Every structure is written in structure tokens, then in C-alpha cells.
Amino acid sequence: MNQIHKFTSSRLFSLLGSTRKARIISASALFLAVCAFGAAGVAPLAPDASDLPVKTVQEAVVTPDLSAQINALEQQSSNEHFVHEEKIRAGDTLATLLTRLGVDDDAAENFIKKDKVAKGVMQLKTGKRVQAQTDDEGNLQWLRATVVDGKDDPVTNIKITRKADGFVATAEPAKLERRVEMHARNITSTLYAATDSSEDGAKLPDNIVKQIIEMFSTNVDFRGDLKRGDSFNVVYETFWQDGEFVRAGRVLAGELTNRGTTYQSVWFEDPQSKQGGGYYSFDGKSLKKAFLKSPVEFSRISSGFAMRVHPISGQWKAHKGIDFPAPTGTPIRAAGDGVIDFAGTMNGYGNFIVIKHWSNYTTAYAHMSRFGNGMKKGAKVSQGDVIGYVGTTGWSTGAHLHYEFRVGGEAKDPGKMNVQAQAPLTAAEMGRFKVYANDMMHRFALLRPVGGGGIPTRVAAAK
Numbered sequence: 001m002n003q004i005h006k007f008t009s010s011r012l013f014s015l016l017g018s019t020r021k022a023r024i025i026s027a028s029a030l031f032l033a034v035c036a037f038g039a040a041g042v043a044p045l046a047p048d049a050s051d052l053p054v055k056t057v058q059e060a061v062v063t064p065d066l067s068a069q070i071n072a073l074e075q076q077s078s079n080e081h082f083v084h085e086e087k088i089r090a091g092d093t094l095a096t097l098l099t100r101l102g103v104d105d106d107a108a109e110n111f112i113k114k115d116k117v118a119k120g121v122m123q124l125k126t127g128k129r130v131q132a133q134t135d136d137e138g139n140l141q142w143l144r145a146t147v148v149d150g151k152d153d154p155v156t157n158i159k160i161t162r163k164a165d166g167f168v169a170t171a172e173p174a175k176l177e178r179r180v181e182m183h184a185r186n187i188t189s190t191l192y193a194a195t196d197s198s199e200d201g202a203k204l205p206d207n208i209v210k211q212i213i214e215m216f217s218t219n220v221d222f223r224g225d226l227k228r229g230d231s232f233n234v235v236y237e238t239f240w241q242d243g244e245f246v247r248a249g250r251v252l253a254g255e256l257t258n259r260g261t262t263y264q265s266v267w268f269e270d271p272q273s274k275q276g277g278g279y280y281s282f283d284g285k286s287l288k289k290a291f292l293k294s295p296v297e298f299s300r301i302s303s304g305f306a307m308r309v310h311p312i313s314g315q316w317k318a319h320k321g322i323d324f325p326a327p328t329g330t331p332i333r334a335a336g337d338g339v340i341d342f343a344g345t346m347n348g349y350g351n352f353i354v355i356k357h358w359s360n361y362t363t364a365y366a367h368m369s370r371f372g373n374g375m376k377k378g379a380k381v382s383q384g385d386v387i388g389y390v391g392t393t394g395w396s397t398g399a400h401l402h403y404e405f406r407v408g409g410e411a412k413d414p415g416k417m418n419v420q421a422q423a424p425l426t427a428a429e430m431g432r433f434k435v436y437a438n439d440m441m442h443r444f445a446l447l448r449p450v451g452g453g454g455i456p457t458r459v460a461a462a463k
Helices: 001-039 066-077 094-100 106-114 118-123 191-196 204-215 429-448
Strands: 081-087 131-137 140-147 156-162 166-173 178-188 231-241 242-260 261-268 278-280 308-309 314-317 322-325 329-334 338-344 350-356 361-368 386-391 400-407 411-412 458-461
Touching: 001 361, 001 411, 081 094, 106 140, 106 156, 106 166, 118 140, 118 156, 118 166, 131 166, 166 350, 178 191, 178 429, 191 204, 204 231, 204 242, 204 261, 329 400, 338 361, 350 386, 361 386
Parallel strands: 261 458
Antiparallel strands: 081 131, 131 140, 140 156, 156 166, 178 231, 231 242, 242 261, 261 278, 308 314, 322 400, 329 386, 338 350, 350 361, 361 400, 400 411
């Protein structure tokens, strides 16, 4: 009985203890949960800004001295420069051009008119660009322009700059960007009409048209042979400066279709040989004409290669050349490509030039009034280049050109000679030529109508 009571009491005490622990744990968990809920659900309120204390701080500020900057701005304003750009208009004078450029400076205008370099500005062609900088009173500070004298002459940049005691003018060769252009044209009336307008809106430069005529004039009479439906393709070089067209250069390749026959010509100048460039057929044969029959344009023959009575000595002797009478100052042209072998005065020949051509051919030109620019021993010349001017120096009774054609140093009658104007291409040159010619043929293929329309029925090289 006592044991049973003791067991029951112990068990009861154990059960009561467990229940108490559980209640304590439950109460603790509930308390923590309430605290967590309170922390999450009740955020502390931010204080009102109006309730915060205000603190006033006083500090001395140093004001910067702006007088130096103001003076600099005033000085810049008083020396303000203006840059103007204009293009030459038809009928422009120097005065009208300067007025449009905002230049009101008599000293500058007088300098441009008198200075040897500066007056090149007055040679500008219509459409060319001129830039000038002036101050706010119109006084010229500097002026820039680009002058082009001709197709093959160097392009010159002229700059006129104000100096303390006046102006100075400088001229420098222009650094030009070379581009290659190609165009196709259909002929409906005349060649010039076809070059003036087209679907691509590009007008071909006049000197390109002239070169096309020169290339094919021995095959086609451009006054009467052209007909509607004829066409031509042309690849040529142009030169640009600062994005502005300056001049056109050489025709690099041409293809003219006339009455079903196409004539082709390609310019080739081998970079590894000393031989001058020339036009060739696409099989590598030179198309250059033989030596010019007359080194003087629009002239007759007054004395041929024959026996005659010498006009000064009165003796009967052989005349080993051909005389072309012409007014003093008429240009004399190189009969073929070559190198100047002699340029100077020689006895009865007066002012005299000898040109050495390929192989053993030479030509001689006598009685010149003066020499062309750069004519000295060793200078290279091309067929048609002006080498001098007609005169009456030496043993001469009137203004004329005495012209000789020599083979191995011996004078020959040029009318009876049948020679090539230049040496044929060597095997190495031919290899380089074919690479270049293939590129031009590819360009022609791009210019031809898609699908082969208009392909000529026969291809013949220009002669």
C-alpha cells in the first residue's frame, strides 16, 4: 500500500513537472512571437524636421577677381576673326570676289594684283573654292586658293598671309587624293551630248572627252560615223583635295562600240622599267602612232629631204631634214617618247634639241626661238610634249623648224621610214601588263548591261 502510494506520488510529481515545463516553453514561445510581431508591425516614427534644432553657421567667402578674364574676353572680341568661303562665279573680278568674301582691304587687293605668286588667285576657274579670314573690320588675315594651270601641270595651293609690315604669298604643290572613276554612256546624238548628261547624273570632264576622241579618232570619224545605239565605257583618274574635285587626269582605259564593232585601248606604264607609258590593245600591242609626221601643228613643208641650193651659201647640197615654216613662237612638239640627249646652241642649228628614242632612233629640232620648260639633258619627254618654240636662230633666213629623223646618227627621210614609236613589251613587262589589263577588262564587264545586251559583234583594237 505504501509502495503503491509512493509510486503514484512520484509519477504524479513527474507528470506535473512535465506539464509545467511545457507551459513555460509555450509561454516563452508566445512571448517571442508577440515581440517579433511587434517589431515587424510597428516601425519607429521619423522625427518631424520642424522639431529638429537649427544651427546657423556664418563664414566669410572670398570673391574671385574676374577683371583679368573680362579683359581677355574684351580683347578677343576686339580681335574677332571671320572665315568666309566662296566659289568663283562666271564674270567674277578680284574686287567682286573679295567683296563676297567679306574683305574690305585695299592694301590686300593691291598686293594680290602686283605680287607674282598672289596674282595666281586671279586665274581661278568658275566653280573653284576660295577661303579667306578677316577681322571684324574686313581686314584680310589670310586667303587660300587652289590653282590648276592645265591637265598635266602640278596643282598649286596659294596662301596669302598678313604680316606686320604687309602681306606675304606662298605657293606649295597640293597633296591630292587620286580616285579612279568609271562610266558607261549610250550615244543618241553626239559624243558631247552623251557625256553631258546620263542616268548616273555625272558629267564627264571635257579633257576626258578630248582624250576619248584622240584614242579612237583613227578608227572613228566622230563627226559622221556615230549613230544612235553606239556606246562607250571609260575608266579614268580624278584628283581631289579636301573632298573637292580639282581636276581630271588620264583615261586609263576606253571601249567604244560603233556600228557593231568595239575598239578598246588601255593605258600601261610599267613601274619597273624606264620606258614611258602608252596605250595598248588588250593583247599587249602598242597603239601609239608612229613618230609624228609634223612636230609643228598646222604647218606646210617648205623644204623636204632632198638635194637643194642652200639659201645662205648658195651651194648645191643635200638637205638632210624637213623644214616647217611657222610664225615665231609656234610650239614645237616631241615626235616620240624619249630622253633629251642635247639641248643648247650648235653652230648653224642655233637653239637645238636632240631626243634619243628607243633602239637607235633620234630626232633633232633646230632654229628654236627658245626651249620649253625643263628641257635639259636627261629629261624625259613624251610624244606631243612641247619642247620648244619656232624661231630663226642659227643659219636661217626665216622663222621655221628644221626637223631631222636619224637612225644610228645618220639622217633619214622620215617619209620613207616605217618604224614603231616604241619598243614592244618584254616578257616580264607583258606579265605585269596582263595583270593590269585584266583588271580593266573586269571593270568593263561591270559597266556592260546585265544579261549581255549590247555586247559587240566584233572586237578590234584601236589603231
